[in-house]
Amino acid sequence: MDAPRFQPHRYEQLAEQLTREIQAGRYSPGDKIPGTRLLAETHSVSINTVLQAQKLLENQGMIEAVPRSGFFVKWRGKDAVQLVKSPAKATLKPILVKRQRLALDLIQATGSKTMVQLGAALPHESYFPGQELQRIAARISRADDTGFMRYEVPPGLPSLCESLALRMLSYGCEVSAADILVTNGCHEALIIALKCVAEPGDVVLLESPTYYGLLQVIDTLGLRAVEIPCHPESGMDLDKVEDACQQWDVKACIVVSNFSNPLGSCPDNNQKQTLLSLLNSFDVPLVEDDIYGDLAFDGHRPTPYKHFDTTGEVLYCSSFSKSVSPGLRVGWLSPGRYTEKAAYLKFTQNIASATLNQRVLDEYLRNGGMDKHVRKIRRRYAANIGQCIDLIKTTFPPGTRTSQPRGGFVLWVQLPGEFDTTELYQKALEHKISIAPGYLFSSDQRFKHHFRINCALPWEPILSPALRALGQLLN
Template sequence: MLYQNLADRLQSLIHEKVYEVGSRLPGVRQLSQQHEVSVSTAVSACRELEQRGLLEARPRAGYFVRQPPALRDAPRPGTASQKPRVITGQSRVLTLVQAVNNPDVVNLGAAVPNADYLPVAIVERAYRHVLRTQRRRCMGYEFPPGAPELRQQIARRMAGYQCKVTADEVLVTNSCQEAIAIALKLLTQPGDTVALESPTYYGLLQVVESLGLKALEIPTDPVHGVSIEALELALERWPVAACVLVTNFSNPLGVCMTDQRKQALLKCLYKYQVPLVEDDIYGDLPFNGRRPSPVKRWDTQGLVYYCSSVSKTLSAGMRTGWLIPGAQHEKARHLQFVSTVSVNTPAQLALAHFLQHGHYERCLRQSASDYARAVARMIDRVTQLFPADTRVSRPAGGFVLWVELPEAVNTLSLMEQALDVGVSFAPGELFSASGKFSNCMRLNCAVRWDARLERALIALSRLL
């Protein structure tokens, strides 16, 4: 990639102290002229270096060379399941998410971005616009499949990812999690087995548990993503009804599969005719400025059920997501209707207005840059404060960090003590159907960086 080559050249200049720590890099226009590349390539290179922890973006000032963080080893991949398992114990998640609304607790647990990272003012203007211009419509239902103008905007975004999707194929849902639940209802029956990454987002485990399904854990590497080799062995051995994966910036590892691995994954699933429920909720938040393709891009057989939302990019409270269920769109609409009747009308219309007027891309660039800085900052503090043999993930996007602690640490027990001192995190066992990762934790990095957060991290390190 051209921007990566430029990033490598600039990194060499930083290591050679041509650009010293604390100094300002030339502006992106000057960099583009010096290195004979486009301005967009120069911007992507700077964002790549920001993700590597070498640059820091300062508002209205440019990019500055920062002290590179001390590197820690990446967490170790999980192990494969011996057999499909019934999921239990996910009720503890409610305690975790309730801490978000507790003003006495610093939320490092639930993956909910602080409002400082979201375009609050622009979203507010979009709501005001639709309430002023379509107030009568806002008082009624937008029955499934959802507001036509929103579905049209989503189809256009999918076209930008090189996915052939029409507005009629889009179903608006109450969040990405409902989209996943509807997809699994279309594809499974109680007692069926679903293949999942390990570790995986606990919300997916909750959906699987609520539908009476069994989970088959597939080991996932923090650098390369889910093991396709292990997945193929599992598909040979067990009757898997569906596979649920976050292929772009997985939660909690933050890993993004390469295009080659995504295509290999799809080839494997085609071989066994196993549908993929693709959760792409973090796909719009790359640290290097380049939006990765979803697996849906290469799907020619309709086996990929695509799910996403704006909960991590615009507003968690908007509760607006979508599902592209292929040929089963009529049945999917019925399931959505009997579940919640419809999705919030003002939210749908506000989001459609937001997308139509080009605000989204600009906001995404800012959010992704802010998240990259927040993750780099959290890596710095974890490296400085936590035990020396702690392992830390290297997310390529999103805003969560996976931390592997010494084996003697039990993070489920630690969580109770941490809540007592006013800090929450997500213990590792919540990310496994079989209770693995008991010495791991996930940290939400999209928090307000202030003295209160610093005190919380120090308190957590003392407990460790």
């Protein structure tokens, strides 16, 4: 099946190249980057392309404009707010995940319309293409066709399976429509994937810190978790992965592959291939959650682990909840060699996913709306992340550290040792602000000095005042 390759615009390519040069040290913080005309001549592009690239880099917080002087590399990264530390070394031990009801209690407690939702990893409704989706849904409903009233039994709406396969092909994954199973969001895809490879009492490997929704899934399935320390940029400690596989009969390794939640880590292709090769040597399947992969700030989508899968042991999960609409609850699973078992589990779990929602997403993908929308929101998320880091630098206590994500929209914050984010959570609630305290992101409630914030909110009048209020509480 041929698939269109979604190439970044020329200005995005130029911005990415300049970013690489900055990160490689060619231009240091405070250095002036080449002028507009020189960049246009050097890279054989138009002046307008350069201007767009400069604007993108400025939104991402990489450069800043100085009137009548040009653009300069911004004092950010490790020069501005120290990078969050890697987790301290911990003894590897399988833990039966319990008490994850606490996470649901916190979510329900902060569901008020008057609460500033820094705690939930959910973009503000203004960041979704609501009007376009409504128009598509209305058009389908008005049509002289009652097809959306029927079950679309597993694997799902055939045309949507084709659209999703094309999308995965554009990521570099060799799949067809027959390899796709439509699910009720990524959450259900993860549940089905884990049921395919593990049973109650089995040992699975998790990133540490990890997404608390995944801990809830493991709690529900009765699995035992071994938490693998993660580097804020490169992800899982591969030596610890090998140690765990040698000590226990590991049934699965679960990763948020690109711009992980909450750390924002994104391993490079070599690291991904090394992890996959290591797991293959122990016959351990990889369950991949790639829900943030489309949200790369530089427009270059990272490669999924699924691209490197030669054995059918990568079970790829994703959805549109972070990019298009959480309410439609449309996700998918590409389960590799577990396709038949996954379809059966889906049918016994809830028969089928909603047909109308599948049709709406399918039309939205086919008319090109998704890619146009994602180009817009990832620029906004990049700008918000940069502004959040800068504001934390000036308003939070000295010694505060943050992650430095290159995609997604969540920020992991580490406070100095005297601060307990459980107490901060309670104080923030009194000011109608929710945060996600660090203990939620571990099966044994570590990370008490950390918390996660959602940056996919309008800077004014929501995000900036809320962060300033947190700074006042901490100071």
